[in-house]
Amino acid sequence: MSTLKRIDIDHLKVSCKQCNLRELCFPHGMNDDELVNLDAVVDRPKPLRKNDYLYHDGDKAVAMYAVRSGCIKTMTESPNGDEQIVGFHMPGELFGLDGFGEGEHTCNAVALESSSVCELPLDKLESLCRELPGLQRQMRRIMGKEVIADHKLLLLLGKMTAEERLASFLLSMSKRMQERHWSAHEFNLTMPRQDIANYLGVAVETVSRLFAAFQNEKIIEVESRHITILDMDRLKRMVGELD
Amino acid sequence: MSTLKRIDIDHLKVSCKQCNLRELCFPHGMNDDELVNLDAVVDRPKPLRKNDYLYHDGDKAVAMYAVRSGCIKTMTESPNGDEQIVGFHMPGELFGLDGFGEGEHTCNAVALESSSVCELPLDKLESLCRELPGLQRQMRRIMGKEVIADHKLLLLLGKMTAEERLASFLLSMSKRMQERHWSAHEFNLTMPRQDIANYLGVAVETVSRLFAAFQNEKIIEVESRHITILDMDRLKRMVGELD
DNA sequence: CGCCGATTTGACTCAGATCAAGGTTTGTGG
């Protein structure tokens, strides 16, 4: 089975030093020496299949994580059972910081497709941070960015119309594609409409209708999960980034 | 003017070691030696008056902050001008972590009333973390908690009805009052209705109507900003914390 | 006391939810 083989190759490959995601990931801003040290403690567990959980709400936090390939969603659960997706994590992005609070995760992490991650074990993190100033600095940066991302989503959920939310989502996707040296104008969404809707705090039907409306307006082209952005400026104007 | 005098006394007082907020604040879990070291680098700038900004969106991040007295709100701004309040910070609570991301704050911090803060300068934080393992651990805890708090608010904004939002807000206030050894059942809100509404992602009128409705139902008693909780369990049931 | 901002209350409206139904894609076992 060719899928399985590809995953196994993924699994075996590259140190941080050779990883082409290194500037987006833990290693950002570190020198070669620091990279070797970092590499020594990073685990590469076996890949996740679609819908596999990496951790559950309530699990002991043992590591923080970076996406190597695929896409991971994280979601919180409310006491009365509904869920809010708080992030879609693309290759090079870090997650699992919620576990730092009380030593237990307070959200779930699930693979949206076949995905692999790198683990930085928490028990080694403390001493490593003492030895590698670069890592300590990077840890602060990572956390700060997480907070900024959360604030951006709070603004979206608290103040934006459904239309603005979807525009904002598409722009965010596009930007992150570009950072990974893929096309900013054409990409595949890895998540179902339901997940987009949940993330944006609207109903699935609303997402579906808005995709149709954007397509009518020649802002984007939609073919199931394949998105082509035809009028980036129009999207930016929708969220106030341009006038 | 007696107000001014009280503020000045506030300003001069107590090292971390003597501060009765220490278990909620930076010092949590540190030993006496660590406390002395911590104390040496903590600044106590002059107090803020109501509506003073501690920092603005875009300011260089020079420190992280703890509330000593009063109440500080933090809010993000969208490109098109509207604001989302992302936190109300009570004595002993920490804020300003958004500045760690890119070295610049991405939100505003404003005093809701006369307030004083402690500052932990970022340039001293790095070396201090290397020397004090307790502080490094606490930093991670603080950040984790911030992420958890943000996720809780995301769930509120994404999935809850207006009624559930207000119930959740009142319970959160009550809990934090209790942590500070004040009454969990009777307290003053420091923020105007407008700020509560903004924070909860609803209109002011909705907040006003819900306060009236809760009062009618004998769940709380409202007298302008003075709140008495009469039926805590009812509030908990509303947010699914009890059944 | 008089003013201005904060809060409340009522009447009306609407963006987006819900309900319902049909179409399409994906995966699976025979």
Add this chain to the structure above:
DNA sequence: CCACAAACCTTGATCTGAGTCAAATCGGCG
């Protein structure tokens, strides 16, 4: 390779929670 079930997605019709608009009323302060 096909048949069939299960997800997933779209579209239309209707409903409603909360927003908006407008108008008192309250409350604190100079």
